[in-house]
Amino acid sequence: MTARPPQPGSAKNAPLDLDKRKAFILATVVYEYVATAEPVGSNTLTQKYNLGVSSATIRNEMAELEAGGYLIQPHTSAGRIPSDAGYRTYVDRLMQPEPLATGEQRRIQDEFRAASRELDEVIEQTTRLLGQLSRSVAFVVAPQRDLQAFRHVQLIWLGERTGLAIVVTSLGVATQTPFEHENLAADDLTRLSNRLNSALAGKTMRQIAARDIENVVRDSGLPASLEKTLVAAFADASRADEPPAVVSSGAQHLLDQPEFQDLRKLRSILRIIEEHKALYDLVADSMTGAAPHIKIGHELGSDEITECSVITVPYRFGDEAVGMLAILGPRRMPYARLVALASSTAESLNDHLANTEIR
Amino acid sequence: MTARPPQPGSAKNAPLDLDKRKAFILATVVYEYVATAEPVGSNTLTQKYNLGVSSATIRNEMAELEAGGYLIQPHTSAGRIPSDAGYRTYVDRLMQPEPLATGEQRRIQDEFRAASRELDEVIEQTTRLLGQLSRSVAFVVAPQRDLQAFRHVQLIWLGERTGLAIVVTSLGVATQTPFEHENLAADDLTRLSNRLNSALAGKTMRQIAARDIENVVRDSGLPASLEKTLVAAFADASRADEPPAVVSSGAQHLLDQPEFQDLRKLRSILRIIEEHKALYDLVADSMTGAAPHIKIGHELGSDEITECSVITVPYRFGDEAVGMLAILGPRRMPYARLVALASSTAESLNDHLANTEIR
């Protein structure tokens, strides 16, 4: 909200077809429109920003920016607003990185210091934090189970004909799968557990093949029928076939945005937010690298949320990106601030996960 | 939506100060207002429903119903709408129980037949189902952990100085708590696990006292410092101090309701829905019996959602209510239909939980 206005000549890297002045005008239109949600006219620019030329000149420049596809006039006799391409240029080349307010920085650190050890709760807390600070919709894609490292398996005999296979990953997620089997001895299961633990140590869940498990069972001399049971238990624990869980927060902030006073738009967006699979699909391809991914308007690939943009930052565990956190808001969002916010939060989450790892 | 209109003389149990005709008029006003969201006038009543008297007579009756506090006139020259007390009387004494459409009945059964074994997913699926069928906001309060029965504990030695305590409840929820300790032997931990399992068998999580655990550790001859660790692990697993998790779905349906076109109202309600603790507080006192609890408007005890009503039904595991499912919608909701829907869903959930119990 309180982003710094562009400084004249601050364009980092003007694209070929934009000279310094045009770049500054584009950046300023973005800044002003983000701040006010009103189309920006030539008079506003000359009065609020020191441009050294008259509004007529600005009008000429803006007409050219519109011809170049960077600006749009919502209707005759209105000011201009940035187009998707305009935002894209701004984000890629003109935007000044913005440091996070120290208060916010502290808030993030405090939050993670006080965070629980349970993964579910950490995810939820992160989402809420991000929603509050961004005053937008925030969502977090939970760590994909099959990317986590295997830590421990324990087979337990509950008596009668049932047993329980408990698989624990390095992030402390325990999955228990009940199974049925003919008479087994508790001791045998304990021994089998130990063999599995040493055979599978160091692998990620995804790397564990059915063959690995089968071999261990075969060597143990226990009934071969256990193989299928255990393979199923591990498949259950790694959830390979399902999309990861998504947690969201902050939908109420949409109501503060003038672009969502229109109930039809609001409804389609709310629908997407509630349907976690749809949220995941929006960002599924952004789980690469460590840098923020920004998708603007139509780039999201969905007709229903062309009014929105999404900033996504992967977070990592060990050396691999295992999940993402994201901010979804109107296209007219304070990109620099939110990028800083999301990056900083991801950083803290990385640290937190590394610290709570079960070794 | 397609609730049956009241039949003349269908008032189940007219209260003392309402004769048959007044009761019928009240029931009909509720029915008509629920269906149309428009204040109901005397002409509508005489034309659409066979009353046998003229609109003037209805006007007189309605004036008396208003004096008695059952109806409200939003403004002069408008029809009447039910007051909280009017709805209350309707719900308690006039409403005809309504069978669920067979299609819906089947949908519910199918959904639970296909439901996963994992508790989290069952809860989420139930919430989504209820939101879709009610076309309202649905939420489910997850089973309180401390009401579940203890099933199994397994202490695992991971090596170095760390171990893991895994506690499994009868609903298949596994909680793992890492702990640090001086050198322990894996065998000792296994033996201790077994002792704990037989000592605690049959108790609910809530019934397990610190003393119970301490006694077992003492008898085992293992270091006393383990006592505190294990007590902490069990406290962690039963989550005695935290409110239970709440999952919600269907917020987008609010937008279809004329009473929430006003964005201010919408915002405060969305805020409550997103803040799960607030949702839980709305219904925390309704986890008794098996019958639906209905709270209407001001009865919810929150100024922000006086426009709403909530239908809550506890669901049970074993002999005890462990959680609740709820429908939150505008006060003007089809009570009979939603009561049937919520009850039927709770019933199916009861059955499902009983079937997936870990013995």
Added chain:
DNA sequence: GTTGGCACTCGCATACCGTGACTGCTAGGC
């Protein structure tokens, strides 16, 4: 290349007014 001026466009807010849906009341009828 820049600027002041001017005519033009168009969304938006406001005020106004007619319409229609109610009501309450009264007087007369069964």
Added chain:
DNA sequence: GCCTAGCAGTCACGGTATGCGAGTGCCAAC
């Protein structure tokens, strides 16, 4: 004593006219 037809009064709502203001494009002059 209850019911009803009729009537006057009230008020929200929708549509239209109007004025205002913001902003543009264009042009001639510098």
